[in-house]
Amino acid sequence: MTGSTAILASMAAHLLAAGGIAMPRIDYTAILPELILLGGMLVLVLVSSLSPRPLPTEAYATATVGIGIASLVASLVLWRDVSDHGPFTAVARAVNVDGFGVLFLVLVSCILVVAPLLAAGHLRREGVGGCEYYVLALISGSGAMFMATANDLVLIFLALEILSIPLYILAGFDHLRESSGEAAMKYFVLGAFSSAIFVYGIALTYGATGSTNLAQIAAFLARNVVTSDGVLLGGLALLLVGFAFKVAAVPFHMWTPDVYQGSPTPATGFMASMAKAGGFAALLRVFVTTFPTLRGTWQPAIWVIAVLTLVLGAVVALVQSDVKRMLAYSSINHAGFVLLGLQAATARGVAGSVFYLFTYSFLVLGSFAVVSAVGGKGDERHGLERYRGLGRRQPALAVTFAVLLLAQAGAPFTTGFFAKFYVVEAAVSAHSYALAAVAMGTAAVAAFFYLRLVFLMFSDVGRTIPTHEGAATGGTPTDTLEMPSAGGVATLVAAPVAALVEVAEPDPAIVAVSPWVAAGLVLCVATTLVFGVWPQPLVDFAHQATLII
Amino acid sequence: MSIDASWYLTLAAALFTIGVVGLLVRRNVLVMFMCIELMLNAANLTFVTYARALDDVGGQVAVFFVLVVAAAEVVVGLGIIVAIFRRKVGATADDAHVMKG
Numbered sequence: 001m002t003g004s005t006a007i008l009a010s011m012a013a014h015l016l017a018a019g020g021i022a023m024p025r026i027d028y029t030a031i032l033p034e035l036i037l038l039g040g041m042l043v044l045v046l047v048s049s050l051s052p053r054p055l056p057t058e059a060y061a062t063a064t065v066g067i068g069i070a071s072l073v074a075s076l077v078l079w080r081d082v083s084d085h086g087p088f089t090a091v092a093r094a095v096n097v098d099g100f101g102v103l104f105l106v107l108v109s110c111i112l113v114v115a116p117l118l119a120a121g122h123l124r125r126e127g128v129g130g131c132e133y134y135v136l137a138l139i140s141g142s143g144a145m146f147m148a149t150a151n152d153l154v155l156i157f158l159a160l161e162i163l164s165i166p167l168y169i170l171a172g173f174d175h176l177r178e179s180s181g182e183a184a185m186k187y188f189v190l191g192a193f194s195s196a197i198f199v200y201g202i203a204l205t206y207g208a209t210g211s212t213n214l215a216q217i218a219a220f221l222a223r224n225v226v227t228s229d230g231v232l233l234g235g236l237a238l239l240l241v242g243f244a245f246k247v248a249a250v251p252f253h254m255w256t257p258d259v260y261q262g263s264p265t266p267a268t269g270f271m272a273s274m275a276k277a278g279g280f281a282a283l284l285r286v287f288v289t290t291f292p293t294l295r296g297t298w299q300p301a302i303w304v305i306a307v308l309t310l311v312l313g314a315v316v317a318l319v320q321s322d323v324k325r326m327l328a329y330s331s332i333n334h335a336g337f338v339l340l341g342l343q344a345a346t347a348r349g350v351a352g353s354v355f356y357l358f359t360y361s362f363l364v365l366g367s368f369a370v371v372s373a374v375g376g377k378g379d380e381r382h383g384l385e386r387y388r389g390l391g392r393r394q395p396a397l398a399v400t401f402a403v404l405l406l407a408q409a410g411a412p413f414t415t416g417f418f419a420k421f422y423v424v425e426a427a428v429s430a431h432s433y434a435l436a437a438v439a440m441g442t443a444a445v446a447a448f449f450y451l452r453l454v455f456l457m458f459s460d461v462g463r464t465i466p467t468h469e470g471a472a473t474g475g476t477p478t479d480t481l482e483m484p485s486a487g488g489v490a491t492l493v494a495a496p497v498a499a500l501v502e503v504a505e506p507d508p509a510i511v512a513v514s515p516w517v518a519a520g521l522v523l524c525v526a527t528t529l530v531f532g533v534w535p536q537p538l539v540d541f542a543h544q545a546t547l548i549i
Numbered sequence: 550m551s552i553d554a555s556w557y558l559t560l561a562a563a564l565f566t567i568g569v570v571g572l573l574v575r576r577n578v579l580v581m582f583m584c585i586e587l588m589l590n591a592a593n594l595t596f597v598t599y600a601r602a603l604d605d606v607g608g609q610v611a612v613f614f615v616l617v618v619a620a621a622e623v624v625v626g627l628g629i630i631v632a633i634f635r636r637k638v639g640a641t642a643d644d645a646h647v648m649k650g
Contacts, residue, residue, distance in 0.1 A: 154611045161618045165625050172629050179648055181633040188626050189581055193572055195622070196588035199615055200565055203592045206608055207558075207599035258648045 024092030031095060031149075033071040033078070033105045034142045037112070040067030041138040048131035057129030061120040061516060064134040068112035071141075075105035083544065089151055093213060096151035096285075099544040103354055104148030104281045111273050111361055112141045114520050118369035119266035121514030125377055126264070128174055136166035136173070137270055144278030148285075153202045153212040153239075156282050160198065160246065163278045164191050170267040171259055177379065183262025190245065190255040198242025204235030214290045221293045236291060236298060240305075243286075246279035249339060250308040253332050260328035265379055268324060269368030272331050273361035280338050280357055288345055295345055302343045307438050310336030314442035317449050323371050323382045326449060327364070330408060333446050334360050340423040340439055344430035347546065352422035355542035359415035359528070363408050366524030370401040373513050384456060391458035393510055398457045400521050407528045409450040410443050414532035418539070557598040565591035578630055582623070589619045 028035065044063060048055065079102040082088075087098030116134055123129045143162030150156040168191060172184025206212050208231040209220045244252040260268045287298060313333030320326040334356070341353030374390065374397070375382050391398040407416035420443055427436040513521075531538045568588035572581050593612045600608025 154607075154614055158614055158618065161621065165621060168625055168629065172632065175632060181629065182648060184629045185578065185633055188629050189572075189578070189585075192582075192585045192622050192626065193588075195618075196568065196585050196592065199589060200592040200595065202611070203561075203595035203599065203608075206611070207595065207602075210603050210605065212607055212611060261648055 027090035030090035064116040072109035101149035117520030121517040140166040148281035179262035194245030201238030208232035265372035306339035349426035
């Protein structure tokens with residue numbers, strides 16, 4: 001071991017002496033948010049291993065929220081810097097600090113502030129407390145930040161792995177549930193597969209253009225007219241496939257439903273927001289700034305992927321009887337909407353996509369937190385049937401979920417409406433009329449299954465769940481599709497029986513919502529409604545998402 | 550005697566294809582794992598070949614990153630596999646079928 005270290009050291013010294021590799025000057029302020037996350041992560045690990053008694057999960061959650069706020073402040077300082085002095089590159093031009101990247105730093109920090117709050121209650125209930133969730137979330141967040149600011153394909157690959165590998169572990173960290181391990185394995189195999197495809201795409205792109213630096217690739221392509229370079233186009237296609245896997249775009253989405261269903265629910269919410277944020281950040285930057293000259297080639301491909309993603313996500317979600325699978329397909333549908341902005345490939349499109357990711361992250365985090373709470377101990381009861389009458393049992397929780405679902409459906413006075421509006425507007429202004437029409441159509445289809453769940457929660461007042469609790473784990477599709485009318489009839493029949501049952505035993509379907517989760521949900525709903533009524537600050541913020549080339 | 554770069558690139562493409570096909574048809578998780586390694590090494594070979602052809606050190610440096618990432622991935626992947634199959638007999642992907650899809 002020492003021998004190999006000595007050899008490495010002498011090699012490094014030799015290279016440095018020969019001037020083969022110049023050590024770059026590292027501008028630590030440019031990567032401060034990432035460093036805060038990684039440093040905070042190390043402190044958490046250290047504290048948890050040095051403390052004589054296991055600390056409560058809430059302590060780690062508080063610490064993680066603190067770390068998230070610190071990195072949020074650092075990101076906002078960078079944002080101020082960029083808007084005052086313009087964008088700049090750092091660390092041997094591998095890191096790109098521009099409006100676009102800094103917005104994603106802010107978004108990732110926000111996710112890291114909200115996610116620990118929403119996870120704390122679940123982790124305590126399932127008895128899998130400890131620092132693991134928070135540590136993995138912080139590492140994953142730093143990967144997403146590096147993806148958003150990376151200016152080099154090799155750094156994007158590294159960041160993709162820093163983002164993904166903790167997510168594989170998060171998918172499987174609930175060792176008490178068999179499906180959690182299965183989700184981890186599926187996510188890992190397909191994730192590693194997509195990473196390998198991605199890295200081969202980088203190799204081909206490098207071979208065709210002579211660099212992995214995004215700016216140099218763009219400069220090379222601007223100088224040289226590429227007419228029929230199979231290697232470059234192959235590399236581009238493989239890069240697209242790798243990204244499409246990460247953001248769960250059809251036809252590379254097949255891992256999504258199983259992984260979302262099997263993972264512990266807070267981990268599902270986290271990966272749904274974080275992986276999409278990081279994946280789309282790098283996807284937008286690579287395709288819009290690095291390959292604008294090949295736009296005619298990749299725009300049709302994105303068009304096809306966007307249509308497939310929109311349609312399949314919305315249609316397949318209709319027939320799901322498990323809420324987590326339904327939300328998984330709905331998140332595929334959301335990915336299709338973000339792709340609208342990429343397909344437009346204009347400043348307006350990029351801003352629309354960024355705005356969509358901002359709103360989507362909060363909606364999906366909050367939704368999965370509600371699902372986690374309603375699922376109860378064991379994290380297995382996620383049938384639609386379980387939500388029947390939630391509005392009567394727990395009005396606050398039901399109203400929260402209803403707001404989040406309506407926002408995902410794009411209802412007015414929520415951020416979801418403006419998110420959909422801006423990406424569709426960008427598509428229309430880029431003359432992608434057919435794509436915009438498809439998007440609106442799938443939004444209508446998607447509204448149906450969101451509203452169905454909302455109706456289910458509020459439809460049958462007076463009916464108690466305990467009589468049906470045994471069969472509640474997996475409501476059949478036929479049962480769920482004819483919900484409102486069947487619910488009304490059943491209410492008349494079941495009410496007298498239910499009254500008896502209610503006297504006999506306390507309602508077991510009342511689920512506990514810890515104050516931490518409640519605080520996180522309040523944050524999610526507040527952002528959804530406040531920016532839904534008054535979107536201008538967030539819109540202005542998203543429009544600063546300028547990419548430098 | 551020097552061998553033309555295109556031979557190396559063809560070999561890399563063949564290795565990559567073997568990896569992809571192997572991952573899609575084999576059911577043993579460990580073999581699927583090896584196929585991923587094969588794909589990563591195909592990418593490495595491509596990097597090195599292009600680095601030689603372009604006379605640029607960047608491609609060779611990239612190989613080191615890919616190697617490190619592959620090692621990290623193996624650690625996590627084997628950990629997940631061990632965690633799952635501690636309570637099962639064989640390491641076959643089809644044994645993990647609690648969920649549909």
